[in-house]
Amino acid sequence: MIDPVLSLTMLIVDFPRADRCDPSDWDCAVNAALATRAQTGGNVAMVATLPELMPENVATTLLAGGVIPLSGLREALMATQAAITLPAADLDIDVCAAPAAQAGSMITEAAAKIALAAYGLRIPQQRTTDTIADIDLSDMPFPVVLKGAGIAHKTEAGAVALSLPNAQAVQSAANAMSTKQFLIEEMITGTVAELLIGVVKDPAHGFVLTIGAGGTLTELLQDSASILIPSSKANIKQSLTRLKIHKLLLGYRGGSAADIAGIIDAIMAVQDYVLANVEHLQEIEINPLICTPDAAIAADALIRTSQ
Numbered sequence: 001m002i003d004p005v006l007s008l009t010m011l012i013v014d015f016p017r018a019d020r021c022d023p024s025d026w027d028c029a030v031n032a033a034l035a036t037r038a039q040t041g042g043n044v045a046m047v048a049t050l051p052e053l054m055p056e057n058v059a060t061t062l063l064a065g066g067v068i069p070l071s072g073l074r075e076a077l078m079a080t081q082a083a084i085t086l087p088a089a090d091l092d093i094d095v096c097a098a099p100a101a102q103a104g105s106m107i108t109e110a111a112a113k114i115a116l117a118a119y120g121l122r123i124p125q126q127r128t129t130d131t132i133a134d135i136d137l138s139d140m141p142f143p144v145v146l147k148g149a150g151i152a153h154k155t156e157a158g159a160v161a162l163s164l165p166n167a168q169a170v171q172s173a174a175n176a177m178s179t180k181q182f183l184i185e186e187m188i189t190g191t192v193a194e195l196l197i198g199v200v201k202d203p204a205h206g207f208v209l210t211i212g213a214g215g216t217l218t219e220l221l222q223d224s225a226s227i228l229i230p231s232s233k234a235n236i237k238q239s240l241t242r243l244k245i246h247k248l249l250l251g252y253r254g255g256s257a258a259d260i261a262g263i264i265d266a267i268m269a270v271q272d273y274v275l276a277n278v279e280h281l282q283e284i285e286i287n288p289l290i291c292t293p294d295a296a297i298a299a300d301a302l303i304r305t306s307q
Helices: 023-040 056-064 072-083 109-117 167-175 214-222 233-241 261-274
Strands: 010-012 043-050 066-071 105-107 126-129 144-148 160-164 182-186 193-202 204-211 224-228 281-292 295-298 302-305
Touching: 010 023, 023 043, 023 056, 056 066, 066 072, 105 109, 109 126, 109 261, 109 281, 109 302, 144 167, 160 167, 193 214, 193 261, 204 214, 204 233, 204 261, 214 281, 224 233, 224 302, 233 261, 261 281, 261 295
Parallel strands: 010 043, 043 066
Antiparallel strands: 105 302, 126 182, 144 160, 144 182, 193 204, 193 281, 204 224, 281 295, 281 302
């Protein structure tokens, strides 16, 4: 069956529950797959029709012998399609392994933006203060956004005021907030779409990058794609095309198109930050990344570290 012209041979095997059956009855199938791989050098995968039917200890044994364990028939077909679609050069990459999870701490929004900006991410012009009355806003481009610092869910807490036209409006909005620390930023206009860029540390796969519809539509649309870090610009661009919101980025029904190159540069900047901070990084979230016809700017940012 392992013909040299075949790129991959899949053996479909569903393993039983160890508490109900004797799993050793299936050893012959595992041994046959391992022996075939060793004797022919061909690409062999063992596929369980459902993810829960591929035990972890079996997957580990298969991997050690060069056989690919695939958990779920649908997932196996999607993985195969991805391998066919991606250029060969993009498949020859190392996974960025993540250290073990530790208790983390949150970097403030302002500091997170500055840290990411050092790697090329575009951020709004900003000021931080705990004395609104004394702050000089003469060089800030109005309108501006006022945010209460140190509040996790700012919108729900009434800690965000948009499109403030002057310093007096900033002062009035600050007086209505429960916090005494503030972040003032230029208001980004001309929005085509809002995206989410997220990075989480997965003990099994390393750092996983998620790109999706952002802003207030994140939970509603549930429109996202995930890839491993590091990824190439080509992989990131392909992931964008898998999003339902991609049509909006291209200029839906005659509307303005977003700066796709700028979006990809923003994602690459986040990836560069991850690769430079593997030791302590736990999570990054940018939501929203405001996409305009000529820029992609992080309007909000979160970084969690183990330090």
